[in-house]
Amino acid sequence: MTISPNHRKALRLVIEFISPYRRAVAGALVALVITAGITLGLGQGLRILVDQGLATQSPENLAKAIGLFFVLVLGLAFGSFARFYLVSWIGERVVADIRKKVFNHLIDLHPGFFEQNRALEIQSRFTADTTVLQSVIGSTVSIALRNTLMLIGGLILLFVTNAKLAAIILLGFPLVIAPILFFGRRVRQLSRLSQDRVADVGSYVGENLSQIKTVQAFNHQPHDRRFFSEVSEKAFDIARERIRQRAWLTTLAISLVMGAVGIVIWIGGLDVIHGRISPGELAAFVFYSLLVGVAAGAISEVIGELQRAAGSAARLFELLQTEPAFVREGENRSFAGPVTGEIAIEHLGFSYPGRQAQPAISDLSLHIRPGETLALVGPSGAGKSTLFDLLLHFYQPDSGRILIDGVDTSDLSLDALRRCFALVPQNPALFHGTVADNIRYARPGAEQSEVEQAARIAHADEFIQALPQGYDTPLGDAGLGLSGGQKQRLAIARALLADAPILLLDEATSALDAQSEHLIQQAMPALTAGRTTLVIAHRLATVRDADRIAVLEQGRLLAVGSHDELMRDNELYRRLASLQFRDEAADTDNGRFVC
Numbered sequence: 134m135t136i137s138p139n140h141r142k143a144l145r146l147v148i149e150f151i152s153p154y155r156r157a158v159a160g161a162l163v164a165l166v167i168t169a170g171i172t173l174g175l176g177q178g179l180r181i182l183v184d185q186g187l188a189t190q191s192p193e194n195l196a197k198a199i200g201l202f203f204v205l206v207l208g209l210a211f212g213s214f215a216r217f218y219l220v221s222w223i224g225e226r227v228v229a230d231i232r233k234k235v236f237n238h239l240i241d242l243h244p245g246f247f248e249q250n251r252a253l254e255i256q257s258r259f260t261a262d263t264t265v266l267q268s269v270i271g272s273t274v275s276i277a278l279r280n281t282l283m284l285i286g287g288l289i290l291l292f293v294t295n296a297k298l299a300a301i302i303l304l305g306f307p308l309v310i311a312p313i314l315f316f317g318r319r320v321r322q323l324s325r326l327s328q329d330r331v332a333d334v335g336s337y338v339g340e341n342l343s344q345i346k347t348v349q350a351f352n353h354q355p356h357d358r359r360f361f362s363e364v365s366e367k368a369f370d371i372a373r374e375r376i377r378q379r380a381w382l383t384t385l386a387i388s389l390v391m392g393a394v395g396i397v398i399w400i401g402g403l404d405v406i407h408g409r410i411s412p413g414e415l416a417a418f419v420f421y422s423l424l425v426g427v428a429a430g431a432i433s434e435v436i437g438e439l440q441r442a443a444g445s446a447a448r449l450f451e452l453l454q455t456e457p458a459f460v461r462e463g464e465n466r467s468f469a470g471p472v473t474g475e476i477a478i479e480h481l482g483f484s485y486p487g488r489q490a491q492p493a494i495s496d497l498s499l500h501i502r503p504g505e506t507l508a509l510v511g512p513s514g515a516g517k518s519t520l521f522d523l524l525l526h527f528y529q530p531d532s533g534r535i536l537i538d539g540v541d542t543s544d545l546s547l548d549a550l551r552r553c554f555a556l557v558p559q560n561p562a563l564f565h566g567t568v569a570d571n572i573r574y575a576r577p578g579a580e581q582s583e584v585e586q587a588a589r590i591a592h593a594d595e596f597i598q599a600l601p602q603g604y605d606t607p608l609g610d611a612g613l614g615l616s617g618g619q620k621q622r623l624a625i626a627r628a629l630l631a632d633a634p635i636l637l638l639d640e641a642t643s644a645l646d647a648q649s650e651h652l653i654q655q656a657m658p659a660l661t662a663g664r665t666t667l668v669i670a671h672r673l674a675t676v677r678d679a680d681r682i683a684v685l686e687q688g689r690l691l692a693v694g695s696h697d698e699l700m701r702d703n704e705l706y707r708r709l710a711s712l713q714f715r716d717e718a719a720d721t722d723n724g725r726f727v728c
């Protein structure tokens with residue numbers, strides 16, 4: 134068998150992860166060798182039983198032979214215990230380590246990687262591949278090793294017992310092994326395809342279930358059923374082909390091997406009849422032939438499994454080898470003292486991969502003073518969210534630079550950079566855990582009193598207290614959902630707890646109820662006080678409260694100024710003000726403005 138790059142990758146991964154457990158591996162190998170040795174020894178026991186116990190017709194000799202048999206069986210039983218325990222332990226241990234390492238690596242990769250590779254597909258790969266590895270390292274490898282030992286030991290003992298008969302077996306060996314290798318290769322190719330299809334099935338289910346409301350609102354189920362049925366049938370077709378080839382592999386192996394054993398018994402039987410060998414020798418020989426046959430069969434069966442595992446290991450290895458699309462060339466600095474939150478954006482330019490013709494940000498320069506609140510406005514697709522992503526360094530700018538407190542952000546470590554920011558996204562994410570856990574997300578070490586204080590300032594305390602278990606109410610996957618307004622207030626509490634010098638706020642565009650909106654509006658001053666705030670504004674009140682407003686269009690900065698200045702001087706802003714900002718009723722008494 135040739136060693137493909139995949140095999141090499143798989144081996145490197147497994148060796149790297151197994152090496153810390155050398156002692157367990159050594160113990161398992163010792164147990165493996167001992168149990169294989171005892172099994173092989175049983176053949177000699179059989180010979181003695183037949184030739185000395187039975188043929189001599191002496192009860193004492195029979196008792197002795199049986200005594201030896203029991204000793205061997207006891208050794209085999211305890212050896213098998215040790216082998217099973219150690220090998221399974223290594224399998225579970227190594228896979229737990231691999232899982233952790235892959236996850237730790239994935240969670241640091243830049244978001245663009247998941248856009249290109251579909252996060253759900255990676256997720257189902259991750260689960261399926263580690264499961265395959267677990268079963269292989271935890272059992273298949275041991276089956277393969279044990280049977281290889283049996284095969285080699287059995288062949289040697291065949292020669293020791295009777296060289297002539299053994300030579301006949303060996304001559305037939307290539308006839309047995311060639312078809313096995315041929316089918317083994319086909320099974321391996323189909324295994325890879327089959328795994329790909331299974332990953333497709335997994336990611337299709339994940340995507341649909343996570344977007345279930347959209348699916349049902351558009352009555353999309355019939356289409357999904359049809360499509361899913363096609364995806365599953367494709368997976369089944371490939372699996373059926375793989376099973377067919379594998380079944381042939383097993384059938385061939387058994388018929389060829391057992392056929393050879395039959396011939397041996399025939400020839401050996403004639404030798405016993407003619408008195409050339411003893412009956413015990415023939416019994417031992419048949420025992421070894423069976424052992425060799427069964428071992429060859431078992432190996433042919435697990436070769437497919439091993440190939441599958443090689444595919445899985447290679448894919449996990451590839452994930453571990455994935456480098457972020459951009460390499461940060463900076464010095465990995467951190468700030469010397471407290472950060473004031475001054476931001477200088479200089480000639481920033483950025484295009485998404487594959488969209489070079491239409492830059493998302495072009496030659497954008499902007500200076501934001503510490504503590505200032507700057508509203509970003511612009512039509513859809515103007516580049517507002519992209520600017521946030523560049524500030525957080527989710528993408529690498531093509532040109533220009535961003536400075537925080539005079540330090541070029543590409544010189545900062547990502548950790549130091551992101552500690553400067555607290556993000557309130559438009560549709561805040563809820564994670565599996567309680568309400569308190571979700572607020573504490575920003576600072577896992579925060580005290581309960583700090584969590585509650587942040588919730589109070591964010592005007593979230595009242596609705597949280599009204600939940601069935603207050604701050605201990607489960608949210609996210611396993612728990613309750615929240616309304617858009619409640620989520621935003623929870624995210625505001627989260628951001629307050631993060632206590633970062635710069636706040637990035639993407640206002641909710643969906644209509645919040647008047648009460649929620651009012652409460653969020655009330656929470657804003659506490660949130661923005663003493664922080665530099667960049668807010669993607671969709672509401673007039675926010676725009677008016679901002680110190681300055683930056684108008685963006687097609688990635689360019691058109692104008693910066695106050696609401697009144699822009700209303701006077703900027704045509705686009707005037708249009709946006711009348712069309713885009715939500716008209717918050719004609720209550721100018723309330724300090725609100727009607728465009």
Ligand SMILES: Nc1ncnc2c1ncn2[C@@H]1O[C@H](COP(=O)(O)OP(=O)(O)OP(=O)(O)O)[C@@H](O)[C@H]1O
Binds near residue numbers: 485513519
């Ligand atoms: N992941 C992406 N890959 C490729 N192009 C993208 C990606 N995200 C955004 N774009 C493109 O970049 C441009 C700027 O998008 P961006 O999301 O920054 O606009 P925006 O001002 O935030 O719009 P909105 O107010 O609608 O959210 C758009 O033309 C958009 O199609």
